[in-house]
Amino acid sequence: MQDTNPNLKQDSDIRSNPIKMSGEKVTVHYGAKQALFDVDLKIEENQVTSLIGPSGCGKSTFLRCLNRMNDTIDICRVGGKIMLDSTDIYNADVDVVELRARVGMVFQKANPFPKSIFENVAYGPRIHGLCRTKAEMDEVVVTSLQKAGLFEEIKDRLDEPGTGLSGGQQQRLCIARAIAVSPEVILMDEPCSALDPIATAKVEELIDELRENYTIVIVTHSMQQAARVSQRTAFFHMGNLVEEGPTDHIFTNPKDKRTQDYITGRFG
Numbered sequence: 358m359q360d361t362n363p364n365l366k367q368d369s370d371i372r373s374n375p376i377k378m379s380g381e382k383v384t385v386h387y388g389a390k391q392a393l394f395d396v397d398l399k400i401e402e403n404q405v406t407s408l409i410g411p412s413g414c415g416k417s418t419f420l421r422c423l424n425r426m427n428d429t430i431d432i433c434r435v436g437g438k439i440m441l442d443s444t445d446i447y448n449a450d451v452d453v454v455e456l457r458a459r460v461g462m463v464f465q466k467a468n469p470f471p472k473s474i475f476e477n478v479a480y481g482p483r484i485h486g487l488c489r490t491k492a493e494m495d496e497v498v499v500t501s502l503q504k505a506g507l508f509e510e511i512k513d514r515l516d517e518p519g520t521g522l523s524g525g526q527q528q529r530l531c532i533a534r535a536i537a538v539s540p541e542v543i544l545m546d547e548p549c550s551a552l553d554p555i556a557t558a559k560v561e562e563l564i565d566e567l568r569e570n571y572t573i574v575i576v577t578h579s580m581q582q583a584a585r586v587s588q589r590t591a592f593f594h595m596g597n598l599v600e601e602g603p604t605d606h607i608f609t610n611p612k613d614k615r616t617q618d619y620i621t622g623r624f625g
């Protein structure tokens with residue numbers, strides 16, 4: 358299929374996975390200021406896609422378009438089209454709460470609720486009515502904590518507050534909370550920026566394991582992290598998507614001079 362934006366350099370010829378989400382001519386304005394310009398980006402299923410680029414280039418803005426988190430910002434207007442499978446997620450009949458269960462999100466700063474570890478994970482399944490019995494809920498909580506690589510460390514402390522865990526554990530708790538509602542896509546906005554190198558390594562390992570079952574989009578300031586965790590990388594600059602492709606191509610053989618300058622540290 359022909360990409361809609363002829364200026365975008367996208368290695369669409371070497372895709373090996375189905376497309377889970379796609380943005381077509383996505384524009385975002387905050388009041389009068391335009392933050393994204395006609396972004397066309399396809400997100401592959403069961404892959405990790407990194408969004409990279411200098412500060413203020415629109416990475417987080419694009420990420421937030423993917424589960425309509427920008428709806429929560431009054432002055433924000435989104436244009437263009439974003440598809441999740443065959444659903445246009447900006448259609449008037451889309452239930453945003455349901456959408457955010459399908460497209461979950463993990464933030465820069467771990468934000469556990471001021472509740473027990475168990476309740477942090479049980480909250481989503483409860484409000485979405487996913488479990489009929491206590492036994493079902495117990496199973497969802499344990500499985501989610503296991504998938505987030507946290508269960509063994511905290512299995513005797515499920516009734517203790519989530520806020521009492523270390524920063525890295527809190528971030529994995531937030532990942533468990535996202536997983537508990539069985540999302541298809543997980544968005545991560547700089548999930549390791551507040552973590553030390555050991556906690557970062559654990560979350561990166563986890564991201565690699567999670568892609569077997571989920572599609573992941575991650576915003577990162579760290580090119581090393583993008584290279585370690587992602588199969589696809591998209592480079593943004595001043596609100597434009599400059600190029601997108603397999604991560605090793607973007608880092609070893611970028612097509613655009615702006616990408617080359619960024620990855621070689623000339624700006625950013």
Ligand SMILES: Nc1ncnc2c1ncn2[C@@H]1O[C@H](COP(=O)(O)OP(=O)(O)OP(=O)(O)O)[C@@H](O)[C@H]1O
Nearest residue numbers: 387392410411412413414415416417418419430578
């Ligand atoms: N809530 C907001 N209100 C007004 N302007 C905003 C808002 N959020 C982002 N912007 C503006 O939109 C542009 C893109 O910001 P965005 O946060 O998406 O960039 P980013 O690439 O994620 O940056 P960083 O790496 O610094 O987080 C910037 O000019 C920013 O100032």
